[in-house]
Amino acid sequence: MKLEPVVGDDPREILRGLRGALHGAGPALGLGLVDGLPAEVPAGTAVVVTTSGSTGVPKSVVLSRDALTSSALATADRIGDGAWLLALPPSYVAGLQVLVRSLVGDREPAILSGAFTPQAFAAAALMMVSTSHGERIPTFTSLVPAQLSKLLDAAEHDSAVLAALRSFETILIGGQALPAATLERAETAGARIVRTYGSTETSGGCVYDGVPLRGVQVRIDHGEVQVAGPTLAEGYLGAGATVVATPPAGDGATGGTSGRAAPAVFLRAADGTRWYRTGDAGLFDDGVLRVRGRIDNVIVSGGINVSLDRVERIVRGIPGLALAVVVGVPDERWGEASVVVASRGEALRRSEAVQLEEARAAVGAEIGAHARPSRLVLVDELATLPSGKPDREAIRRAVLALH
Incomplete structure (x- = not known):
């Protein structure tokens, strides 16, 4: 037909x-x-x-x-x-x-x-x-x-x-x-x-x-x-x-x-x-x-799919955020939003506010405004798995606990 x-x-x-x-x-x-x-x-x-x-x-x-x-x-x-x-x-x-x-x-x-x-x-x-x-x-x-x-x-x-x-x-x-x-x-x-x-x-x-x-x-x-x-x-x-x-x-x-x-x-x-x-x-x-x-590590923010892996790749290009991890968390307005989590020792080499704005600008330019991370959270140490990879679920729980 x-x-x-x-x-x-x-x-x-x-x-x-x-x-x-x-x-x-x-x-x-x-x-x-x-x-x-x-x-x-x-x-x-x-x-x-x-x-x-x-x-x-x-x-x-x-x-x-x-x-x-x-x-x-x-x-x-x-x-x-x-x-x-x-x-x-x-x-x-x-x-x-x-x-x-x-x-x-x-x-x-x-x-x-x-x-x-x-x-x-x-x-x-x-x-x-x-x-x-x-x-x-x-x-x-x-x-x-x-x-x-x-x-x-x-x-x-x-x-x-x-x-x-x-x-x-x-x-x-x-x-x-x-x-x-x-x-x-x-x-x-x-x-x-x-x-x-x-x-x-x-x-x-x-x-x-x-x-x-x-x-x-x-x-x-x-x-x-x-x-x-x-x-x-x-x-x-x-x-x-x-x-x-x-x-x-x-x-x-x-x-x-x-x-x-x-x-x-x-x-x-x-x-x-x-x-x-x-x-x-x-x-x-x-x-x-x-x-x-x-x-596949994707959130839906405002009804639009956002790959956290892609956001993370862009964020890691910002000075001071080379080892940052991006996680998704519930957001009252958009359903879900991304949060950048970085080690305080690494990130404090530059202004936290400047880093977040640079990350948001870079993500917005490459993916779009809907994908911009909402926050930058600094921790003493990023949780890792036995393999040495970031423990994303533990990191996400830590961010949620801040609320």
Whole structure:
């Protein structure tokens, strides 16, 4: 079937195209596309979402009608059915799923137009209030932590924003970890929050408050979170290639038609179950999934992936920080932030404030403002492993203990 690129981020245009794609009457939609993708995609494809992974290299994820619909139905099974407000870009999977859920539930979504502001959000939310057969229709929305934080700030002095937050049956929060302090503020304000975990490859959130949705399986393999179920993507599109899907375990074949080795992301177990390797470290605590960050040392700051290894390499080029270690810590505004930790004896050869500003400038110039470290912490001695390498987890715990 044909792939039709969607230029821009117009939610109404995407909604129109998505309606045809989900029903099989129209072409598959290409969101956030890069050059070089094929004009034809596998039958059953609804959307191809191009997004950047932990390395910043674009990945074009193939999502089928069945996967998107399964996700929407599983969400309704968990939190209920009702009307949805779109407050996220529809070209990203969280925003896209708001539209999918609306179409599957046969309801027109409310759409927040223009820049996100608490006042615009409140106006859109309060206009959604309606009834059917004398009963109020539940309303839902999906946000990222930075949006929720902005709304909570405004709600302290704006009764309309507070009323809007309280009006939703459920507010899904995803995209990055939600700081405990922000969750507590939201609950105190009367907002009903559900934390979601997932990715584009899982058709969006597939684990709600640590519990997988109906039909979704989650396992921990060598410390890595892996997901199976009907919401999984078909694989990836590459330049000149068809869907790249990892072959069964033990099979050294390549996927697609480009001759490139398939990335070991989608695996098929001996029993036929297809698993997605998330790259996240996690564990189960009394049956609840706890995600502990990226195995590949990547944080998500403000919804953007930041490689701590890359930040560290740049920081170590600053005089006095040659042996510094960069760790990720929770951040109330951005979800996560990077902190530079250095030995006091090494770092005090120059001004601490100057070093931090030089590090921030260098990282900002090479990666971008979103990756700039938030602080410089000086310690008497950096913790190390028996091998002599930095004990990053111990260093991270030490930084957290400072709070």
